[in-house]
Amino acid sequence: xxxxxxxxxxxxxxxxxxxxxxxxxxxxxxxxxxxxxxxxxxxxxxxxxxxxxxxxxxxxxxxxxxxxxxxxxxxxxxxxxxxxxxxxxxxxxxxxxxxxxxxxxxxxxxxxxxxxxxxxxxxxxxxxxxxxxxxxxxxxxxxxxxxxxxxxxxxxxxxxxxxxxxxxxxxxxxxxxxxxxxxxxxxxxxxxxxxxxxx
Numbered sequence: 001x002x003x004x005x006x007x008x009x010x011x012x013x014x015x016x017x018x019x020x021x022x023x024x025x026x027x028x029x030x031x032x033x034x035x036x037x038x039x040x041x042x043x044x045x046x047x048x049x050x051x052x053x054x055x056x057x058x059x060x061x062x063x064x065x066x067x068x069x070x071x072x073x074x075x076x077x078x079x080x081x082x083x084x085x086x087x088x089x090x091x092x093x094x095x096x097x098x099x100x101x102x103x104x105x106x107x108x109x110x111x112x113x114x115x116x117x118x119x120x121x122x123x124x125x126x127x128x129x130x131x132x133x134x135x136x137x138x139x140x141x142x143x144x145x146x147x148x149x150x151x152x153x154x155x156x157x158x159x160x161x162x163x164x165x166x167x168x169x170x171x172x173x174x175x176x177x178x179x180x181x182x183x184x185x186x187x188x189x190x191x192x193x194x195x196x197x198x199x
Contacts, residue, residue, distance in 0.1 A: 005138055009145035012130065016123045017153060020045075023115060024157025025166070026177060027107045032161070034106030042154055044112025049150050051113070052120040052127075053143055059124065060131035060139065072190055077118035079186025081111060086179035115182060 024045065031037025131139045160166050 002138075002141070005134070005141045006145055009142045010149060012126070012142070013146050013149045016126055017120070017149075020116070020119065020153055021156050021160065023119065023181060024154060025160040026181060027112055028158045028161035031106040037106040038158065040109040041107060041112050041157075044107070044109035044114075045116050045154055046147075046150060047109065048113035048116025049120065049146070051117045052123055053146060056124045056127035056131055057139065057143070059128045072121070072192070075118060075121070075186040075188070075190035077186070078115050078182045079190070081115060082179045082182030082184075082186060084179075085182060089176055089179060118186070 024041065027041050028037070031041060127142075131142060134142060
């Protein structure tokens with residue numbers, strides 16, 4: 001096994017998924033105190049990322065399922081989830097902080113998978129040429145390294161969400177920050193994607 005390819009895969013994953021640590025920390029903060037939250041977040045993160053890898057591998061083999069013009073509209077997914085979360089925050093804005101935390105539900109695996117997949121839409125465009133030029137053996141190494149690093153990212157998100165200072169800030173502001181981040185991610189994907197398709 002080529003250590004150079006492993007290093008390249010690790011670097012590519014880190015560069016294309018750095019924002020996922022913040023999103024994961026917010027999900028873990030939202031799920032604090034809820035049974036099964038870690039399992040749901042882990043399953044959702046893996047399902048979303050495996051969907052990204054499946055599309056990237058298929059596209060690298062020439063079987064593109066999503067046209068380039070459709071990828072920017074993946075931004076609608078986190079945008080919709082962010083708006084829904086913002087509406088929940090607005091509805092409970094006058095509740096005491098303890099009531100707000102009690103009414104916050106653990107993130108569902110489907111919601112985590114949706115955000116992960118939508119946020120990784122631009123990753124597909126980066127992974128496809130890399131996979132196409134790496135050959136089957138190299139592609140397998142990339143996929144295995146990526147899947148291992150997803151676990152590292154999940155652990156990092158959980159770590160940040162459980163640090164006392166960060167956990168305190170997230171427990172106080174996380175219910176507001178999560179919709180802001182999701183809406184921001186959605187708008188960023190839409191704006192960047194649409195502007196890149198304009199000649």
